[in-house]
Amino acid sequence: EYETGCQIEASTPSLDDFLSSTALVQDRKRTESGAQRDAVNLMTIHSSKGLEFPACFLIGMEDHIIPHQRSLKEGTLSEERRLMYVAITRAKQYLTCSMAQTRKRMGKLAKSQPSRFMMDLPKNLYKATRWDAN
Incomplete structure (x- = not known):
């Protein structure tokens, strides 16, 4: 489905495009049949x-992502x-949170900080x- 959509748009897919498309397909499948076990x-x-x-x-459990910098x-x-x-609270038994050590911001590599919510x-x-x- 993803490749077909990109061909219709006649563009080279980016990673962001792929992830967005995948998330939308997953949402539709879950809506049609409930959460997959x-x-x-x-x-x-x-x-x-x-x-x-x-x-x-x-x-992406980093400040500027969650909470999003706009919310500040x-x-x-x-x-x-x-x-x-x-x-x-979605996890019944195991929860793994991850973050990048560095991330590009405004075209420059910057050190990431853990989400302030994790620190709480x-x-x-x-x-x-x-x-x-x-």
């Missing part, structure tokens, strides 16, 4: 509301915090592990 479900935090899974992986300017930090709550969690509830690319 023996499958990996890729979804947004918003679309995960009301669902639970044995294991969840949250990626617009004063909607409490809504972002509620979204984080939704995200972390009691230290006895999680184990931090660092993985180096080397």
Whole structure:
């Protein structure tokens, strides 16, 4: 479905295009048949509301992503915090949160900081592990 859509648009697909397309296809499949049991479900935090899974992986748990930098300017930090709550409570048994050590911002590589919401969690509830690319 993804390749066909890109051919129609006559463009070279980017990783962002692929991930967006995949998320939309997953949302449609889940809507048609309910959450898939023996499958990996890729979804947004918003679309995960009301669902639970044995294991969840949250990626991009960095300041400027969650909370989004826009929410800091617009004063909607409490809504972002509620979204984080939704995200972390989808996991029944296992929750893995990850972040990039560096990320491009405005064309320059910048060191990432953990989400301030992660820093709010009691230290006895999680184990931090660092993985180096080397």
